[in-house]
Amino acid sequence: MNLFTDIRALVIDCLAAMADEGALPRGLDTAAVTVEPPRDAAHGDMATNAAMVLAKPAGLKPRDIADALAARLAGDPRIAGAEVAGPGFLNLRLVPTAWQAVVGAALTQGKDFGRGTLGAGQKVNVEFVSANPTGPMHVGHTRGAVVGDALASLLAFAGWDVTREYYINDGGAQVNVLARSAYERYREANGLTPEIREGLYPGDYLVPVGVALKDRYGAALLDQPEEVWLADVREFATEAMMAMIREDLAVLGVTMDVYSSEKALYGTGQIEAAIDELRSKGLIYEGVLEPPKGKTPDDWEPREQTLFRSTAHGDDVDRPVKKSDGSWTYFAPDIAYHYDKVKRGFDLLIDILGADHGGYVKRMKAAVSALSGGRVPLDIKLVQLVKLFKNGEPFKMSKRAGTFVTLRDVVEMVGPDVTRFVMLTRKNDAALDFDFDKVLEQSRDNPVWYVQYAHARIASVLRKAAEAGVDTSDAALAGADLATLDHPAELALMRKMGDWPRQVEIAARANEPHRIAGYLTELAADLHGHWNKGNEETALRFVQDDVAVMTRKIALARAVGVVISAGLAILGVTPVEEMR
RNA sequence: GCACCCAUAGCUCAGCUGGAUAGAGCGUUGCCCUCCGAAGGCAAAGGUCAGAGGUUCGAAUCCUCUUGGGUGCGCCA
Structure with missing residues (x-):
């Protein structure tokens, strides 16, 4: 409703x-x-x-x-x-009964209260994280993961048919770098001194990969030329990295529906088919690009390339799909990948990318527009960086090469619930301050705590009511006589709850899950405010002497609790029953 | 040089995709605090919504320009 x-x-x-x-x-x-x-x-x-x-x-x-x-x-x-x-x-x-009906609806519908039909069952694909499989996920990825996952949940709640998808960039040069780095660790595992040259990945997360390589290959790959081992080591290392990334995501509570591989697009004709599709629309040609004005690269020289006429679909310049040596640019498989998503029948595509990929937005939108004949909109959400703090001071991990603050570090320090909620307190395109101390603080200005505290308080009065003989099941509470629940403060609380379905719609329409966190903070504030009024005005308290009176009050409290947990469910945060 | 994002109270930020007198929290100031669950409550002060034009019955929100910050700009993904 x-x-x-x-x-x-x-x-x-x-x-x-x-x-x-x-x-x-x-x-x-x-x-x-x-x-x-x-x-x-x-x-x-x-x-x-x-x-x-x-x-x-x-x-x-x-x-x-x-x-x-x-x-x-x-x-x-x-x-x-x-x-x-x-x-x-x-x-x-x-009339008061209209608002009181909101309480009844929340109690009868439970976690489905506020579920909408905006999406009308249309298929949406949310692609997020898509971190290169070359190492553990860091804080930046964490925010993208949380935003994407919450957005997916939000859209599902608003009536979309949602697919969560991860695009594995396992086809480019960086996985060769990974392979070479892992090979050095393999040599190390065999008792040799690794040569981590400039440009290789120095992180010690590859040490176990080296050991595993030794377990599999023994000494067979030692002193062999790269051609011999590169493909095998690359596949082995990539799989190891993806296993690690899946675990990281699991720690955060993120589960993907589909993992798509860039590598799998090569050699299957899919890239060619996508480019041919563009060519058939007259959007592929051989040409020479102008150097960017004001910032000509030192080694610039005019070169004829295969170009995509992205300017025909809103881009500023046309984009190359082939390198000078005739191989595909990174853009080509991305076109093929998005073409694949279009062909899979999605009505809406959403990509969650880091803000450093901003320059990529127009060309990808142009490609999807061209490939879908304008049928499928592509919304690209750029996620700004996370600035870490500890006690108000900028926070850096040890300076040792290759170590950085990982998703795992963050989750181990503050837990998945806090991580997720805090990552959703700001709109995605604004930078986020994340202070390891402040997010755990028990105070009014910590929204995570504030919302959880509201839920815990409600759970507390429910326990008290149950002890006093009230049937606190939602079904029983839904049957409470709410007609006398008409104090202005109580009606105000109901109005706030009545706004929940509307907030879901607004957030879903804008693809902005952070609005849910904002709404929950407001609802929690109203609950706490109402609670405080009870200090002065005992009639407003949830716990009452008269069981019948208490039942109605508890129905109201529980209804707020239902909305909070429904909202937290979208954010992927577990509501707590008590504060410890 | 060009493109995209950002600019709101002293600080950190909301602000319903155009609505009424622009809102919270922190901080400041002044009162009140044995109250269902402590980790406070109430109230006040605090604004040229970066600036200038424009569209509109109506603009923080949309358009143009300017200023200041971030990101990106062929053979990296």
């Missing part, structure tokens, strides 16, 4: 009825009509802009439309009052 869409539908119905009676012209476009909570709660429960939006096309004064609409809306049993305000806003007040 979404009270806001319900009331909006009512408004639209009333407008249609007014048109039938000649009070409004027929055929007005009502798409811009909104029903939202007013900025100032004193204005009422909901506000609609209908009169202002329609005034011009209808050739009427906003005031006149608003008056007529108000009169008509007042006839609905859910509407307790409708008054015109400001430039033509129509402020609505709902």
Whole structure:
């Protein structure tokens, strides 16, 4: 149930009825009509802009439309009052039972409360992490992983058919570097001194890979030329890295539906097919690119290349798909990969990338636009970097070459729940400060703690109520008589809960899971505020002497708890029953 | 040089994809605190939404330009 869409539908119905009676012209476009909570709660429960939006096309004064609409809306049993305000806003007040029904809905629907139909079952592919399989995941990947996973959950909750996907960059030069690095560790495992030359990966996470290589090959690969061992070692090392990455993701609570391999695109004709598809649309040609103005590389020389006419689909310059030696650029397999996603029938593609890939956005959108004939939108979310702090001081791990702050480090220090929540407190395109101490702090300004504390408090009163003989099952609470739950503070809390389905929709529409974290923080603040009011006004407390009274109060508390846990579920955070 | 992102209270940030008097937290100031669960509560002060134009009934939000920061710019992915 979404009270806001319900009331909006009512408004639209009333407008249609007014048109039938000649009070409004027929055929007005009502798409811009909104029903939202007013900025100032004193204005009422909901506000609609209908009169202002329609005034011009209808050739009427906003005031006149608003008056007529108000009169008509007042006839609905859910509407307790409708008054015109400001430039033509129509402020609505709902009868208490309308809000009390939100509590009932939360209790009956449980974790499904707020689930929406915005996605209408359409297929969306969320590609995220896609870290090179050359080492453990670091903090930057962590944020991408969390944002992608939460976005996927959010879209699923909003009615999309979601696929979580990881693209393994196992086809480029960097996996050869990995192989050479692993080979040195293999030599080391055989008692030789490794030669970690400049440009190789020095991290000691490859030491066990070297040992494993020795277990498999013994000394057979020693003193052999690279041609002999490169492919085998590369495959072995890549698999080892992917196993490690999967474990890292598991630690964070992320499970992918599909792992796609770049390497698998080579030699199968898929890249050629994708480029041919573009060629058939006249978007592939041989040409020479201009050097970028103001920053000409030292070794620049004009070169004829195979180019994709991405400018025909909104890019700034055309992009090469083949290197000068005739091999594919990294862009070519990416085109093929996205072509594959289009062919798999997705209605929407989302890529989560690091902000350093910003220059990549336009060309990829151009490619998807061209390959899908404009059918499939590609939304690319750039995730900004995470700045680590410890006690307010910038935090760096030991300077030893090859060591950096890994996903594993972060999760081991603060736990997956805190990691995830904090990563979702900022919009993806803004840099995030992550302070190892502050995220564990038990205080008002730590949103993780604040939201969890609210949930724990609710769990606490539920336990108390159960001890006092209240049946605290959701089914029983849903049957409580809520009619007397009409204190302004209680109704305010219900209004906040009633906004939950709407927040889900807003967040899903914008592909912005961080909004869920923001909403939960607000809901927690309201719960705590309500709790504090109970200190003065005992009638507002959840725990009451009279069992019947307590049952209704507990129903309200539990309903808030349901919304918090539904929200946390989207973020992938486990709600706690008690604070320790 | 070009492209993309960012700029909101002293600090850290929200801000419903155009709505009413721009909101929280921290910090500051002043009161109150044996209260279901302690890790506080209430209130006040604090703003040229970087700047200038424009679109609109209405702009922090959209467009243009300027300033200041970040990222990227053929044969790396």
